[in-house]
Amino acid sequence: MALPKCSVVDYLPLDVLPLILEHLTDRRDLRTCAQLSKAFHHAATPLLYRTLDVRITANKMQRHVVVHPSATILKKPEYAKYVRHVRENGAVGYHRPDLTADCRKALRLCTNLEGFTWSDDSAEGTDEGDFLAFLEILRTLPLRELVIRTFYGLSDRAWARLQDVTGLTKVSIWCMEGKPRILQGWSEKLGATLTHLELGRCSGVPASILISVLSHLPRLRALRLKGAPSAAILEILTFLPHLETLDTEYFGAAALARYDDVPAASLRELTVRTSSVHIQGFQQLWPWIRRLTPRASLEAFTLNAFSTQGEALVPRPFILDMAQTHRDTLRHFTADSTQVTLKDIECLCTVFPHLETLSCSTVWSPDTEVYEEAVRKANNLRKLRMNINDWVSSHTRLEGTQNMAIQNTVRNMMLREGSVLRLVGMGAFLYRGQWVYKKSEDGSDQVVFEMTSNMLQDTWD
Secondary structure (H helix, E strand, O other): OOOOOOOHHHHOOOOOHHHHHOOOOOHHHHHHHHOOOHHHHHHHHHHHOOEEEOEEEEOOOOOEEEEOOHHHHHHOHHHHHHOOEEEEEOHHHHHOHHHHHHHHHHHHHOOOOOEEEEEEOOOOOOOOHHHHHHHHHHOOOOOOEEEEEEOOOOOHHHHHHHOOOOOOOEEEEEEOOOOOOOOOOOHHHHOOOOOEEEEOOOOOOOHHHHHHHHOOOOOOOEEEEOOOOHHHHHHHHOOOOOOOEEEEEEOOHHHOOOOOOOOOOOOOEEEEEEEEOOHHHHOOHHHHHHHHOOOOOOOEEEEEEEEOOOOOEOOHHHHHHHHHHHOOOOOEEEEEEEEOOHHHHHHHHHHOOOOOEEEEEEEOOOOOHHHHHHOOOOOOOOEEEEEEEOOOOOOOOOOHHHHHHHHHHHHHHHHOOOOOOOEEEEOOEEEEEEEEEEEOOOOOEEEEEEEEEEEOOOOOO
16 A cells, blocks of 8 residues: 655654744745645744834835734734734824724733834934833733833933833843933842843933942943943942853043952953044053953953944954953954954954954954964864955955956865864955865766855945
8 A cells, every 4th residue: 555645744743843944034934834735834933923023114205104913913813822022102192092902902912922122223313102001011911021112212201111121131222312211120029030131222311320220230241331431340249240242331530440449250251342533542442341241251251342543453462362261252353343463363263263254353454364374273163254454445346367266265264174164254255165066077966165245345435
């Protein structure tokens, strides 16, 4: 008796399908999968409705069109149990006030909601009634994450209502105008649960107040501060022993304050943003960074440093000092807006033997072999991105021979013995390499190394 024909999918365990489908990033692909079969529908539907967000577009008549998922949830309420995050926009109430009631009804059905994002980019200031109505509903749901992004800021009334929300693990507040909101009066209630915090407007807040607020949050693991006094950062790190990720700014020599205690935090990821009207303004930056990371723990370091007088140069002593502490831990070094010489790139690849990604700015050299030499000792480097200064003069294209030399250099980087490098960016060009199966002339399969290139941005006129 002949067995019925089955597709490969029929042999897959059902519990494996969601693990495969969650790698799809386009919702249209998930929607297609949900329509393939009952098995795929069962696996794809929870992923398709995991995050709901509103889309506001303009039609040919330049009229705003609001596409909101509330209609689907109200039509098929059984899907609401899959929703974990909702993103709402204040513009919905402005363009389609008739939808606001349905939006609230749909939100009430999402009984497994974990995260909520509210965005309102209106510069004129809008009625907070919609936000406050959502907030009342959120108080009845098992909310864990709250993100607020507004231009006009939060009123005292809204802030008072927010302080009644407890049990959150993540809070992110970004307001362009209005009073700086730094969790004053709220941090005491969140201290037992909050692990991730982003404060997008700390400028003008005294360091003593910021320190006092954050001292109530000992469980923090990730912290991002914009506009915070640099002199306060060292003290903040002394009472956040579990902090692993820090994203902050540096505002000059005042950061080397009188505070001498060693940070209790062992940072794994550090991002520093700074700018100066002259290059010399970065002199105190390097020892300040070293004081933030006194023990071996740092795995990823990102520096965004801008100067109106040219690119800042990462000094060799700073690289060597960092290597004394983080030689065996650092795996990712990013300094896209900061100048690094080719010799210093070679130094980075030597003193940090476990480096996997390196991204920086450096100078153009017609002798392309110097780039190959710079990463010769980087046996664990997987991604290399070099923003090349003076790549070519304007309105001039690279000659074919020069293009070929660059491609040969990149290929040599990837195929060097012991190399695991497979992604190289040089200037506006991105090169990817991989081993692939190809048919030979006799029809047999052979493994060959294939390298492709793409132009990230076209700067030619």
